[in-house]
Amino acid sequence: MLELNDIRKTFNLGTINEKRALNGVSIKLEDGDFVTIIGGNGAGKSTMLNAIAGVWPVDSGSITINGVNVTGLPEYKRARYLGRVFQDPMTGTAATMEIQENLALAKRRGNKRMLSWGITKKEKEEYHELLKSLDLGLEDRMTSKVGLLSGGQRQALTLLMATLKKPEVLLLDEHTAALDPKTAAKVLELSDKIISEEKLTAMMVTHNMNDAIIHGNRLIMMNDGKIIYDVRGEEKKKLTVPDLLNKFEEVSGGKLDNDRMLLS
Amino acid sequence: MKPISALFAALPGSVAQGLIWGILAIGVYITYKILDFADLxxxxxxxxxGAVAVVLILHGCPVPLALVAAFFAGCIAGLITGTLHTMLGIPGILAGILTQLALYSLNLDIMGQANTSINVDKYPLIVSLRFIPSSIIKGALFVAAITAILYWFFGTEQGFTIRATGCNSNMARAQGISTDKATVIALILSNGLVGLAGGLLAQYQGNADVNMGRGAIVIGLAAVIIGEVIGDLILGKHLNFSGKLLFTAVGAIIYFVVIQIVLWLGLSTQNTKLFSAIVVSVFLAIPYLRGKSKNSFKRAAKRGEIKDA
Known part of the structure; x- marks a missing residue:
């Protein structure tokens, strides 16, 4: 369970570039919630995910994961609770390390790392089976450097790494935005599969309204650093893209300014 | 020009020197190649x-113990640079320069003078330019042992954290790795090896000198780069991690052999550092220029020339 309580964050305070990125965000996720997040440019979608991940400290408010107040924990200490996949396929993996070594790094997320082997023989067999299930042929390239993989393969691998050790919350930050449509669909399908099989609690930022409606059991819309619309269950299933556009204009009093979102 | 026999007579000394500097170069490899940190x-x-080892030996400390102390003295230097960088936010290159400058004074303090000599006839030194064959064997043993230890270390969970930090610090943090801690550990380990190399070098040349480290980073980089090129030529894709470390030491040997050759050809000793800087510049520039030649506007212009009728 994840709870955000009145999170606020302003960047470049007191300068000409001052930007109120999060303006009192509160949300409570139940176990197994799969929330899709939409909103215009600069609405605070990725910023909210970064606040949860602890990329920087928030100005005020609290973040609680499974009853633990993590507001004061730096990024690397919060990692034990979180699985993350980023927009840029380069961000989630170590390019100069082998596929199996990347998996081994992820397997130890949240553990104390001392002088035992960074990867064991037993793990290699386990990863072989796991990669086979991806059906990308990666199981035969376990000792290849990740830098040799395509963007889609890297995102699939990052997804596997993020969930190798079951996270309390899985954060997907536009993780298919940099991929071609076919690959994006594949990675999204894989995300769905892992989330439902492992019964994960997840948040997914997307610019694709259709995806936001189809996937997950809950949808939130953000604008100006706030959650302006929160819908779940049957009501969410019945949503259409025009519904969402209307909702946006109604709540924010303006047109949606995200071109990518309108086009897709 | 001197007779060629003079060159051959000098080469074993270059090999011994190269092996000792190879230890330093392996230290540089850790920061420069694995951590992606230019550590000055x-x-x-x-x-x-060098200063710690020589002063301790002169005070009756057993030589191996003095080398251990030299290693730890280097570790402390690395810890200081690491702290300046990670906890005080000083850019990496500047943090290294600050520590380096401070160490110049400290090295004078340790020795009490600019140069302290040590006589191999009076103390059981491990290596010495008076006994080159045995120095070569011992130098090679040091390189082999260090390579084995580092091969093990970078295969451990802790070693993985350093490799991940050097490759992609965002990813490392997302996987729960303290990138600050990994950076400091790598700097400690690297400078420990450099300190050890200093301890051996002072014994080899028979003195510790406050200027003995001037340009050491450039020689270390030269060894790393030469080793990389040669290793790639000989083993290509089959070059594994221990191979890379060994070839770094080979790079150091080649560097000193080349220096010996240019000295024999008539370069004056005072110009060796100029020569080193040029060699390293050339080797660092080659990959860039190669990439550029494949991808240059000049060539595009040539390919895209519109022929007049």
């Missing part, structure tokens, strides 16, 4: 290692 502490910590 090296120019100071090699002198610290």
């Amino acid at each position: 502490t090296v120019d100071g910590s090699v002198g610290t290692g």
Whole structure:
């Protein structure tokens, strides 16, 4: 369970570039919630995910994961609770390390790392089976450097790494935005599969309204650093893209300014 | 020109020197290649290692113990650079320069003078330019042992954290790795090896000198780069991690052999550092220029020339 309580964050305070990125965000996720997040440019979608991940400290408010107040924990200490996949396929993996070594790094997320082997023989067999299930042929390239993989393969691998050790919350930050449509669909399908099989609690930022409606059991819309619309269950299933556009204009009093979102 | 026999007579000495500097170069490899951090502490910590080892031996400390102390003195230097960088936010290169400068004074303090000599006839030194064959064997043993230990270390969970930090610090943090801690550990380990190399170098040349580390980082980089090129030529894709470390030491040997050759050809000793800087510049520029030649506007212009009718 994840709870955000009145999170606020302003960047470049007191300068000409001052930007109120999060303006009192509160949300409570139940176990197994799969929330899709939409909103215009600069609405605070990725910023909210970064606040949860602890990329920087928030100005005020609290973040609680499974009853633990993590507001004061730096990024690397919060990692034990979180699985993350980023927009840029380069961000989630170590390019100069082998596929199996990347998996081994992820397997130890949240553990104390001392002088035992960074990867064991037993793990290699386990990863072989796991990669086979991806059906990308990666199981035969376990000792290849990740830098040799395509963007889609890297995102699939990052997804596997993020969930190798079951996270309390899985954060997907536009993780298919940099991929071609076919690959994006594949990675999204894989995300769905892992989330439902492992019964994960997840948040997914997307610019694709259709995806936001189809996937997950809950949808939130953000604008100006706030959650302006929160819908779940049957009501969410019945949503259409025009519904969402209307909702946006109604709540924010303006047109949606995200071109990518309108086009897709 | 001197007779060629003079060159051949000098080459074993170059090999022995290359092996000792190879230890330093392996230290540089850790920061420069694995951590992706240009650490200029090296120019100071090699002198610290030398000063600590020589002063301790002169005070009756057993030689192996003095080398252990040289290693730890280097470790402390690395810890300082790491702290300046990670906890005080000083850019990496500047943090190294600050430590290096401070060490110049400290090295003088340790020795009480600019140069302290040590006589191999009076003390059971491990290596010495008076006994080159045995120095070569011992130098090679040091390189082999260090390579084995590092091969093990970078295969451990802790070693993985350093590799991940050097490759992609965002990813490392997302996987729960303290990138600050990994950076400091790598700097400690690297400068420890540099300190050890300093301790051996001072014994080899028979003195510790406050200027012995000047340009050490450039020689270390030269060894890393030469080793990389040669290793790639000989083993290509089959070059594994221990191979890379060994070839770094080979790179150091080649560097000193080349220096010996240019000295024999008539370069004056005072110009060796100029020569080193040029060699390293050339080797660093080659990959860039190669990439550029494949991808240049000039060539595009040639390909895209519109022929007049």
